[in-house]
Amino acid sequence: MTQNLDKLPIESFKRVTIDSSQAEKISKPSMSFWQDAWLRIRKNKAAIVSMVILVLIIIMAFVGPFLSPHEADTQTITHANLPPKVQGFENLGFLDGVGTLGGKEVNLYEMKKVDTYYWFGTDGLGRDLFSRLWEGTQISLFIAFVAAAxxxxxxxxxxxxxxxxxxxxxxxxxxxxxxxxxxxxLVVVILMILVMDPGIMAIIIAITLTGWIGMSRIVRGQVLKYKNQEFVLAARTLGASNNRIIGKHLLPNILAIIIINTMFTIPGAIFFEAFLSFIGLGLQPPAASLGTLINDGYKLMQFQPHILLFPSLVISLLMIAFNLLGDGLRDALDPKMKD
Structure with a gap:
């Protein structure tokens, strides 16, 4: 081995020097917790698609009623139970106003001499389902977000x-x-709604009566986990007040779990409102919500399936999108929960 080393020329060896000021230099810019979470959630395609769907539905809930030329509460009995018809689709074989009458397919718009378009059709009272769907979605989202908050x-x-x-x-x-x-x-909710006048406020109070229990248990567990750790003990030793410890040290550490749990609470509130309205304990006619629209469509499912189709599709998209987005936020904000 010594003989082989003796044969190597001195030029084969080069002294390597390292600048001490560059020894621990960070090559990439540092990121905050939220920036790092955003990079992780961007890699979750299901969460991003769900976010886009939710944004589109929320926008349509507010803009949709203004896009239709028909008012949501206007009743035109001669236009009752019309199938969907969209301008430009008449020759494509769908959304052309053709429905079933007496077991035969007929163009109900021509038969009733209707010269306007109803994009999602009409209900049994001749009200435009497009406007009613988005107004009902708006009310359901409002109830869900307020109850979750x-x-x-x-x-x-x-x-x-x-x-x-x-x-x-x-x-x-x-x-x-x-x-x-x-x-x-369910017993508490039904009793509260029977005592109060049916309406948006009654549903919100009924949902929130016991809905906060799950959040309180999660927060309690997280606070018990952090309150005796070193950084909290150090703050208390330095004379920090209880309010400062809670606001500056505990809340920032449990904020991620609060956001995640809230994201799962919103679809639960949407479904619960729809369930109450479906069984007749929620909003009362002529008010519209996803639950009342599904209840109306359920009664005519065999003959007018379009009345049930559109609100069922919207509530299904909301439930799936919120749950997928909640899963994505859970993985992004607290990667340890994935294990």
């Missing part, structure tokens, strides 16, 4: 106070939660 606020405050102060405070607050959790949710 109230659930988030109450759940975060209740769970955070219970876990942070602990001891007897935690025992009393958790016994209250256990009592509420033991009562069937």
């Amino acid at each position: 109230i659930d988030m606020v109450i759940g975060v405050i209740y769970g955070g106070v219970s876990a942070y102060y602990g001891g007897r405070v935690d025992d009393i607050m958790q016994r209250i939660v256990e009592i509420l959790y033991g009562i069937p949710n």
